Amino acid sequence: MEQLPKVFPLKCAVQNYLWGKKGHDSEVAKLSVSADPSFEVDDNTTYAELWMGTHPNGPSRIVSSSGDADIDLGNWVQKNADAIGKEMEKSKNLSFLFKVLSVKTALSIQAHPDVVLAEKIHKEKPEIYKDPNHKPEMAIALTPFKGLCGFRPIKEVAEFLKHIEEFRTAVGGQCAVKLMTASKCMDPKLHKEAMKNCFTGLMKQTKEVIHNQLSSLIDKVTQMEKEGQDISKYEAEVLLKVNKEFPGDVGCFAIYFLNVVNLKPGEAMFLRASLPHAYLSGDCIECMACSDNTIRAGLTPKLRDVNLLCEMLDYNSLSVAQAKFRPIQRGYVTYYKPDIEDFMVTKVEIPADSTSGVLHSMDSASICIVIQGEGQASSCSLVTALDLTRGSVFFIAANEEVHLTVSSPGMTVFRASYSVRLPSA
Numbered sequence: 001m002e003q004l005p006k007v008f009p010l011k012c013a014v015q016n017y018l019w020g021k022k023g024h025d026s027e028v029a030k031l032s033v034s035a036d037p038s039f040e041v042d043d044n045t046t047y048a049e050l051w052m053g054t055h056p057n058g059p060s061r062i063v064s065s066s067g068d069a070d071i072d073l074g075n076w077v078q079k080n081a082d083a084i085g086k087e088m089e090k091s092k093n094l095s096f097l098f099k100v101l102s103v104k105t106a107l108s109i110q111a112h113p114d115v116v117l118a119e120k121i122h123k124e125k126p127e128i129y130k131d132p133n134h135k136p137e138m139a140i141a142l143t144p145f146k147g148l149c150g151f152r153p154i155k156e157v158a159e160f161l162k163h164i165e166e167f168r169t170a171v172g173g174q175c176a177v178k179l180m181t182a183s184k185c186m187d188p189k190l191h192k193e194a195m196k197n198c199f200t201g202l203m204k205q206t207k208e209v210i211h212n213q214l215s216s217l218i219d220k221v222t223q224m225e226k227e228g229q230d231i232s233k234y235e236a237e238v239l240l241k242v243n244k245e246f247p248g249d250v251g252c253f254a255i256y257f258l259n260v261v262n263l264k265p266g267e268a269m270f271l272r273a274s275l276p277h278a279y280l281s282g283d284c285i286e287c288m289a290c291s292d293n294t295i296r297a298g299l300t301p302k303l304r305d306v307n308l309l310c311e312m313l314d315y316n317s318l319s320v321a322q323a324k325f326r327p328i329q330r331g332y333v334t335y336y337k338p339d340i341e342d343f344m345v346t347k348v349e350i351p352a353d354s355t356s357g358v359l360h361s362m363d364s365a366s367i368c369i370v371i372q373g374e375g376q377a378s379s380c381s382l383v384t385a386l387d388l389t390r391g392s393v394f395f396i397a398a399n400e401e402v403h404l405t406v407s408s409p410g411m412t413v414f415r416a417s418y419s420v421r422l423p424s425a
Helices: 027-035 073-079 115-124 154-163 165-171 173-182 188-203 207-226 236-245 306-312
Strands: 007-011 013-015 049-052 096-103 109-111 137-141 145-151 258-263 268-271 277-289 295-298 328-330 333-336 344-350 356-359 366-372 375-378 386-388 393-396 402-406 411-417
Touching: 007 386, 013 027, 027 049, 027 096, 096 366, 096 411, 109 306, 137 145, 137 344, 145 268, 154 165, 154 173, 154 188, 165 173, 165 188, 165 207, 173 188, 188 306, 207 236, 236 277, 258 268, 258 277, 277 344, 295 306, 344 356, 344 402, 356 411, 402 411
Parallel strands: none
Antiparallel strands: 007 393, 013 049, 049 096, 096 277, 109 277, 109 295, 137 268, 137 277, 145 258, 145 277, 328 333, 333 344, 344 411, 356 402, 366 393, 366 411, 375 386, 375 402
16 A cells, blocks of 8 residues: 555545535535536536545545545555544544535434444344444534524423414324423423423324324415415424425424524534434535434434434423534634544634644544635645645644645635644633
8 A cells, every 4th residue: 555644635425315405506516526627517416415534335535646546545544543543543443424515405303322322222223223333413504504403492392382283283282281381380300201292292193193284284374475474483484495395294393393593604513412403404514423323203215213213312402502512712713622532623714814824733633624715735744735725625644733825815624533632722
């Protein structure tokens, strides 16, 4: 295998899932063609995800000095484990998978297991849950991004139940009354119990009841919209979108349980274990633990494990503000560092009036993608600097410092790594 420097470019896999944006509407496609002009974009094809990492379903390949992308990053990491940092060296693999997502159609209502549950379900159903690892995720908006995240404050759910008869019928009268009653007290335990009963009642409701009640609600909201009436209390924009994409699906009612979170570019959600969520639209950076474990129950043609999902969810209520992750800002560097070991994301923004920046060394290998700007990356191990443009992806070995020279106004780089201690402020 070719002897490589400690910084090298990557050619990354593009996934064409049906929920992705088509053609040049997709940030995934635009980044890919910017980095590689030979990449052909078809405006009738969906470009959903750009995978940066060692996952076997879409491993990145190393671009050698000859320009060939014939070296599998996962194989290189296994043979050069001493170059990825002492914490990941034990497993001889990267603990994270880095992505760009372009979402047109809603993704499934889902949650991910913690380590204990992941080990259990992998042992019981290895054909479905293919590894024993947890899968926390971070989504950082690149464009205005919309998603569902966590259970709403119970008073909001109670208001929907009070004013939307179809929702009340879909969850079941007894469950609805219990939640509305619980919303008037201050007992968090009662709140969680009522939320679980109500959500489970919805997800296990018969298809006939769901179809009839959803059809009635859609007809009502559509008619109100035609008449110019206020339909905001129905979460009409999201309701009509998900019903158009998944007509008659029980997940269309789940929007009344879950927070609708709108992220501006740079804002983030951290999707820890057992937190219900679904991406609805927009483009984002995503980083996750390297796992496939997803438990689904709505807005999907894939396998639904309703019993498991309803049992394992975190039914604590969150406000929209609480559903957003608060990064740490230090000058032109932003750290998205959740309370897990598997990954962190660093955003480096070199301002328009500056021509240089630094990606400081850390005891972790990292993968970087240029979202904005052009220039070069240089380090002690590089004989020739790497040319960088929008969409360029490159690998940095552990304990290697990289200097950026910017040739266009401003540069933005996102960097994924193992979660390491932050430098002193």
